[in-house]
Amino acid sequence: MQTKDPNPCRVIGVLDDGVASLSPNALALLRNADVIIGGARTLALLEREFKTGALRHDLIGKLKEVPEWVRAARADHLSCVVLATGDPLCHGIAPYLAQHLCVEVLDILPNLSTLQLACARIGLAWQDARIVSVHARDAGEWRRGSLPGHGLYALAQAVRQHARLLVLTSPDNTPDRIARLLLAEGMGEDFLMAVAENLLQPDERVLAELTPRQAAGMRFAALNVVLLWRVTPSSRPVRFGLADAEFAQRQPDKGLITKQEVRAVSLARMRLRADSVVWDIGAGSGSVGLEAARLCPQGHVYAIEKNDADHAIAGQNHAAFGVSNYSLFLGKAPEQLDAWPDPDAVFIGGSGGELATLISGIAARLRPQGTLVMNFVTLENLATATATLQALEGVTWDVLQLQAARSKPILHMHRMAAENPVWIVCARREEAHD
Secondary structure, eight states: OOOOOOEEEEEEEEEEGGGGGGGGGHHHHTTSSSSSEHHHHHHHHHGHHHGGTTTEETTTTTTGGGHHHHHHHTTTTEEEEEEEESOOTTTSHHHHHHHOGGGGGGGEOOOHHHHHHHHHHHHOOTTTTTEEOOOOOOOSSSSTTOTTTTTTTHHHHHHHOOSEEEOOOOOOHHHHHHHHHHHHTTTTTTTTEEESTEEEEEEEHHEEEHHHHHHOOOOSSSSSSEEEEEOOOOOOOOOOOGGGGGSSSOOOOOSSSSHHHHHHHHHHHOOOOTTTTEEEEETTTSSHHHHHHHHOOEEEEEEEEEOOHHHHHHHHHHHHHTTEEEEEEESSSTGGGGGGGSSSEEEESSOOOOOHHHHHHHHHOOOOOOOOEEEEHHHHHHHHHHHHTTTOOSSEEEEEEEOOOEEEEEEEEEEEOOOOEEEEEEEOOOOOOO
């Protein structure tokens, strides 16, 4: 049983109609508070209710100081109130305070979320909606292949997986920027948008059923939330085992692709998880990395290809595949790898003559239990790989030879046509490394 603190810090949810949004209990606690913490706009909205001599703290840009302000107030036996927007437990300050103080010293008085209000304005059921906050630092416009650090990354993944989304925006990540994200990802016809501005204020405005193309060129009030809902059936893409013909390939010498049978075994040997970080080195057409991206919806794939034409083809396949957790780079490995996060799984389809260097560098970067998978069609590369792995400590490895044969028509019958044999070399780091 949780013991009630005799002098808790009250975390009170407030809406933009000020006093009208507060219950009698919340208003009484606010009027009797000795220390009041909140954003400048919220403090100004309710300042007439503060008792004479109450100490005020503006938390804008000073979030890390809030726990210390609360501790100081409690140490002096002063009543303390933190003002939050809407529901403090919905992308609000309450979880942060619970983490840095103790949940037992908090008394949370929630209000309606602005997202609930926006849904009520247009009659959109929200019990099965995904809530996403893009209240992050400004990383600029979204581009296909943007990295996980981008402020819109979580939203780009969520629109692939959910039919309804409620979005908390920011001064930088605005409704029009969100609309342009949908257009960049080829989803401009798949969703409609609603933008609720200045909720509960005299100039409240709700713009419903905007297309992303319309919203992309508009400007909106600084205070807003965005609702997104799918209007076309969601696709049900194949996650594993795609046919070779589903990938664009180099012409006229079609076939620069990891073939379906080899790709399936290679992906299986990579031991992917939903949140794996994957490297695809020598991406070619992008077939391995793009299938890996579908298998790792909470992870990310970093792919590199040195050939301009193949890089363009991999980019074409990326555009067609409907994944937002894949970044493609033009270059020759090991260039650029230092900037990538340590991988859970690595696939080498082409080494550009740097095979031994690549293997040693990757082995040093693999996370514990991480896996390196390599495909070879020449004896020389196989020999280089096995000799390099043999010299490494803390790595176990094995070799699998795979040769498939596909049926082909001959007159009114069928014959079997053999594909080239491929060696699949798998290496795994068994222990932690420095």
